[in-house]
Amino acid sequence: VSSEQMTNDADLAYFGVISIGTPPQSFTVIFDTGSSNLWIPSIYCSSAACANHNKFNPGLSSTFKNAGKSLSIQYGTGSMTGFEGFDTVVVGGIPVKNQIFGLSQSEAPFMAHMKADGILGLAYPRLAASQATPVFDNMMTQHLVNQDMFSGCVRNGTLILIMVTFGGVDPNHYYGQIAWIPLSSQMYWQITVDSVTVNGQIVACNGGCQAIVDTGTSNIVGPQADISSMASANVVNCNSINNMPAMVFHIHGQAFTLPSTYYGCRTGLQSSNSDLWILGDIFIRQYYSIFSRAQNMVGLALAR
Structure with a gap:
């Protein structure tokens, strides 16, 4: 390791x-x-x-x-x-x-x-x-x-700490249980997202969609109609960022919450012409991410 x-x-x-x-x-x-x-x-x-x-x-x-x-x-x-x-x-x-x-x-x-x-x-x-x-x-x-996996985190409280570990996981960098998500395709690190909600209402990905976990992309990228729906449900008010509702990604029976912390007063949302979503660094920085080639799964746990 x-x-x-x-x-x-x-x-x-x-x-x-x-x-x-x-x-x-x-x-x-x-x-x-x-x-x-x-x-x-x-x-x-x-x-x-x-x-x-x-x-x-x-x-x-x-x-x-x-x-x-x-x-x-x-x-x-x-x-x-x-x-x-x-x-x-x-x-x-x-x-x-x-x-x-x-x-x-x-x-x-x-x-x-x-x-x-x-x-x-x-x-x-x-x-x-x-x-x-x-x-x-x-x-x-x-x-x-030691193990056919690598893992990493990009956040430590209010400090930025970025670490990638080859061959295992580092328990010092996450809280609680790891949620294991099977891959839906083995080319990208591609998973199925069930829905995206704001205040309990589905605002995107209704009926499920495909997404890749991508450390090389900064934003969350999705189809234009879905991104517009998410943005209208979550209009950025730079004076009251802490009062904004969280976005919740429902994946494999688990809820992954993105709190209303918008870096530099940006939503971090970006539209594309593809149906394939990209969960970039805006998503990943909330979670310790594990990429398992042995099991063909992505593991996510709250970053420490």
């Missing part, structure tokens, strides 16, 4: 430090349960986004091998392109040998504003671009973790 301390980027993303190569070159990456590839900027990248980030130099690593394959990954806000290589990747003190990863040659403009250098995807292999084996899958097959 190994834990990695994370850094908070304006409540929008959470990232930690990894190293790649021999001798190690260090990078900050977003630990993203909504994607499956690991990639970092390379010295061959000329995009503006690479100018203000650390860049990997494969010529300085004695263990680097070129995979001979190109890579292109599309995210919700842009894309990266480059090529793939193999090297030793150290995550939270765990050395993962012969890990495939992407070396960017071009990056979308929005990535210039990211504090993190790259992204480490923690979703299932089915989601991986170019059929790359995700880092956690190699951790499992190389028997580097």
Whole structure:
């Protein structure tokens, strides 16, 4: 079991430090349960986004091998392109040998504003671009973790404390019982939400909907009609935030409450054209989250 301390980027993303190569070159990456590839900027990248980030130099690593394959990954806000290589990747003190990863040659403009250098995807292999084996899958097959799960929290009282633990759970970071939710699909960390209520009334997801638990997205994202309904039931009054009603997500027979704490006086709600909901950091920061590959379940417990 190994834990990695994370850094908070304006409540929008959470990232930690990894190293790649021999001798190690260090990078900050977003630990993203909504994607499956690991990639970092390379010295061959000329995009503006690479100018203000650390860049990997494969010529300085004695263990680097070129995979001979190109890579292109599309995210919700842009894309990266480059090529793939193999090297030793150290995550939270765990050395993962012969890990495939992407070396960017071009990056979308929005990535210039990211504090993190790259992204480490923690979703299932089915989601991986170019059929790359995700880092956690190699951790499992190389028997580097005690249990085939990882977990994390992004909140500690009024302080921000971000921690991801590979190979187990840390009981110091949650209260009470863990609610285990079976996955409805094994590509994203996808679950079934039964409904969303405000003041006991269903305001969204009537009859059930599909949602992914995604550490790489800051907001709660859903279909436009549902998000509009939630927003009208929960209009933000910046002068009386504490008096606003809570949103309750009903999942697998349990109620998960989001209190009326709106960061920077924002709802944290965002509409999309997809029927697939995204439970991003606004949701996750309330709960210690456990991602079990052994049971194909997500566990949620109140964050300490």
